[in-house]
Amino acid sequence: MASIARCLRSARPSGLSALVKSSVSRGVVSRPFSVTATNELRKYTKEHEWIDLSADKKTGVIGISEYAAKALGDVVFVELPTEGKKVQAGDAIGAVESVKSAADINAPIACKITHINLALEDKPGTINQVPEDDSHGGGWIAKVSVDEQGIKDLDNLMDSEAYDEFTATEGDH
């Protein structure tokens, strides 16, 4: 599990590995700080969604970026995608509402929604706290299965470095 590996890695410097391990065994990963994307396979769209692809490139996790979560302000509701829905890159799969604005969440690549993060419906604020966390209790939005088209679409996306640059220039507006 990439997410656990990432927890360990981020926790090690602060000596929290024991805590992280224990919370993993409970099935709930609670982290007081947000994790920066260290996953090499995490890609970003210009519309501030991220997608994490599993090592076998068959499944993935979708969420919105930390930059976007900050820009949105307090998220008050997350409209989740429909499970089982097949979408093309750029299709609206859901929406987040914050400060009176409904903003679409778009599919970063062609994919099929397999799981949705129902916990967000009850605690939409999770998106503000840990938007780029794909573990249980994190702010991820949907888990998806990916086919060839999806992997092709991945080429149009940015890696985290390019995305950081992109957001830095966008902030100039």
Next chain:
Amino acid sequence: MASIARYTSKRLASPFCSSQSLFSSLPSTSKSHQQQLIRRQCRRSFGLLSRPVQIYRSTVTNPYINLSIEDYLLRKSHPDSTVLFLYVNSPCVVIGRNQNPWYEVNLAQVKQGISKSGVYDDRPFSVASKVITDTVPVSLVRRRSGGGTVFHDEGNVNWSVICPSAVFDRDRHAEMVVRALKKIIRNPNMTPRVNERHDIVVDIKGVPRPFTPLGFETETKAFKVSGSAYKVTRVRSLHHGTCLLSSPHLKEMGRLLKSPARHFIKARGVESVRSEVCNVGLEVPDFKDAVVAEFKAMYAGGERVVEHIVDRSEMEVKDIVEGVKQLTSPEWIYNQTPQFELDTAGYTTLGQNPDEESPFYRAPPPEERSFFHEPPEDFKAHLVVRHGEILEATLEDLSDPSSKPILAGAMRGVVVHKVRSWHQVMHDAFIPLTWKLTAGARWLNHMFGTAIPTVGLADVRAVLPPKADWKDDDVLIKKKPGGK
């Protein structure tokens, strides 16, 4: 309207050609060829949607149609263009995208409409002695943008600005409307501004302080006149707002926007924030002209921008018809509601929370404490409703000595807005209708505004053109004002 009937075919091209940068993606051809291309596009009425700056005024007053035209403009206008759309709706209650109509709206009142004589019977429909027939119909609308519930009528102008998402700013266009208001408000004691909630309020000087001798002590008080909401898509973002100019129904607003069920419902999603409102005291055309002038000052850059009138003929555009169908469908209006729970246990807190007192009335109205709003004694109910359907239902008659909560599994899947009578629902779910449970069913009818014949919800579906007449797209603004 003569002032805006200025359309000529010659002017059609002029603002367009000034913005060739918009079409930098066109294949590089000779200049004349390019101009020819542009002119051809201009001739198609769709060309309007590619202009850099567009202004539309609607003559339609049906809220479903206006919101669908607005959505069409959001999705079909050129990604770099800036669009102003002004419209006035017939009386309607508009809830935000992620709101709960049972929580936010007094559905019984909305269904019955606003009484013209000002006479109301607030008892549940089943016991009301007189049926108020002389009413103004009120529609219930769920919009696509976020935010809270508002009331529209003919004294309220809706303004919406569509611009690229890259330059989206929550206050920019509210500020634009404030500038327009400042130019036309003649009352020196009234100053408009944008507040921290991105709404427009007017600070009114000399409002008598409550609980002091009349006029003895006064204060400056802010009244809300306009509420903002936004919809952001990948490339385009929409900011729309209301503006109360001369609404004749301000007094009824509180009545329409206070659900008897709100003390008993715990809802996910978005809750409205109540504000004291007032009219600015302006005429609709004056306000529209002023907003148009400010919009032009911001975006036209000295170019001439021709205004366009949209009317009912837009109903032939396929996307607009589809939009109206979606907005009028009960699935959208009711079943889009985020999950909520209705529980009689919440009753105990009624009246203990000072925030519950309505800012719409000077004093808390006695009917707030109505006997009819109270759940019957010894009746316990807990309903979980998801996407408008009952997920879980537990009912209990405490007066029965062998009382046990009844887990009404058979009520699962009941679509709340389709219920005609909760007695029937309980009966169908094999729940023994004891005296208390019968009273409980009646109370549920009252809570959900069930069993009230709708006079309000305007049925636009009846006026939709037959499918054969739908146009694919690009016939928007088919009728040119003043032209032939």
